Amino acid sequence: ESVVNRIAAGEVIQRPVSAVKELVENSLDADSSSISVVVKDGGLKLIQVSDDGHGIRCEDLPILCERHTTSKLTKYEDLFSLSSMGFRGEALASMTYVAHVTVTTITKGQIHGYRVSYRDGVMEHEPKACAAVKGTQIMVENLFYNMIARRKTLQNSADDYGKIVDLLSRMAIHHNNVSFSCRKHGAVKADVHSVVSSSRLDSIRAVYGVSVAKNLIKVEVSSGDSSSSCTFDMEGFISNSNYVAKKTILVLFINDRLVECSALKRAIEIVYAATLPKASKPFLYMSINLPRDHVDINIHPTKKEVSLLNQEIMIEMIQSEVELKLRSAND
Numbered sequence: 358e359s360v361v362n363r364i365a366a367g368e369v370i371q372r373p374v375s376a377v378k379e380l381v382e383n384s385l386d387a388d389s390s391s392i393s394v395v396v397k398d399g400g401l402k403l404i405q406v407s408d409d410g411h412g413i414r415c416e417d418l419p420i421l422c423e424r425h426t427t428s429k430l431t432k433y434e435d436l437f438s439l440s441s442m443g444f445r446g447e448a449l450a451s452m453t454y455v456a457h458v459t460v461t462t463i464t465k466g467q468i469h470g471y472r473v474s475y476r477d478g479v480m481e482h483e484p485k486a487c488a489a490v491k492g493t494q495i496m497v498e499n500l501f502y503n504m505i506a507r508r509k510t511l512q513n514s515a516d517d518y519g520k521i522v523d524l525l526s527r528m529a530i531h532h533n534n535v536s537f538s539c540r541k542h543g544a545v546k547a548d549v550h551s552v553v554s555s556s557r558l559d560s561i562r563a564v565y566g567v568s569v570a571k572n573l574i575k576v577e578v579s580s581g582d583s584s585s586s587c588t589f590d591m592e593g594f595i596s597n598s599n600y601v602a603k604k605t606i607l608v609l610f611i612n613d614r615l616v617e618c619s620a621l622k623r624a625i626e627i628v629y630a631a632t633l634p635k636a637s638k639p640f641l642y643m644s645i646n647l648p649r650d651h652v653d654i655n656i657h658p659t660k661k662e663v664s665l666l667n668q669e670i671m672i673e674m675i676q677s678e679v680e681l682k683l684r685s686a687n688d
């Protein structure tokens with residue numbers, strides 16, 4: 358049974374960056390305003406996520422890492438809520454089958470916190486009282502210690518820390534009401550460092566730098582009403598003709614979840630090539646909100662690629678907004 362659990366867990370947590378995404382999304386769900394991530398050895402030795410959210414009650418700790426333990430079954434704002442009922446409560450549990458997980462947490466009004474370690478879904482000992490400030494800290498150590506082939510593959514690829522930095526940069530600009538930091542273990546300097554800011558442009562400047570932020574144009578689309586079959590809102594920023602880069606960056610959030618949509622990315626690249634033939638590949642940040650049931654429910658929640666109802670029409674509307682704004686910025 359433990360082999361089956363481990364294989365299933367390895368599907369949910371495919372790389373260090375998948376563990377970071379799950380942990381940070383949990384911190385966001387816990388209403389944190391500050392989230393910091395420390396990574397050692399590309400995440401294979403250590404991933405530590407600390408937040409100042411509402412914490413976990415001591416009585417919830419014994420079952421915290423059992424599969425399907427979730428406090429979120431009634432929260433329906435999740436993009437994947439329809440498809441994820443079977444997936445809910447799997448992330449932390451999965452991590453305990455492929456790593457050593459230690460949770461330190463304190464809830465509001467308590468004088469001390471609790472610390473407990475997990476392995477294969479169960480507590481290794483009773484929660485121990487400990488000092489704690491506010492919120493939750495989760496340490497994931499020796500990821501894939503029991504999956505030798507996976508560990509070897511990952512050890513040979515140097516870019517896992519880069520993937521984590523990229524993920525947190527993207528999350529930081531969307532969640533501009535939360536401060537994020539990410540650093541390598543032992544490093545003084547953070548590689549992602551955002552402070553709470555009132556404007557999205559400020560958070561883009563803090564994370565991606567002035568050279569990006571000064572070359573952005575605002576875009577927005579608002580389509581349909583609750584009775585229409587193609588209802589969505591999009592707002593974002595796109596780079597102008599002065600921006601220089603070799604690769605397209607599309608930071609895409611749908612209903613506040615970070616996703617990928619290669620059809621949209623390609624469609625916008627086409628508009629750039631046609632409208633600004635001399636411009637470089639674009640930087641794009643887009644936040645789309647749409648009715649939950651318009652996201653393809655067949656997509657597995659651990660896969661980031663989405664497909665949407667009325668995707669073609671949506672993409673065309675976004676394309677014409679991008680073209681319009683690029684043309685008027687260039688006049």
Ligand code: ADP
Nearest residue numbers: 383384387412427428429445446447448449493
């Ligand atoms: P899910 O997020 O789908 O509920 P997870 O396995 O990711 O499942 O987390 C299980 C549960 O652990 C969550 O429902 C939540 O109650 C609790 N939890 C995990 N991380 C945190 C955190 N940082 N702060 C507060 N509660 C947390």
Ligand code: MG
Nearest residue numbers: 379382383448
């Ligand atoms: Mg979760």
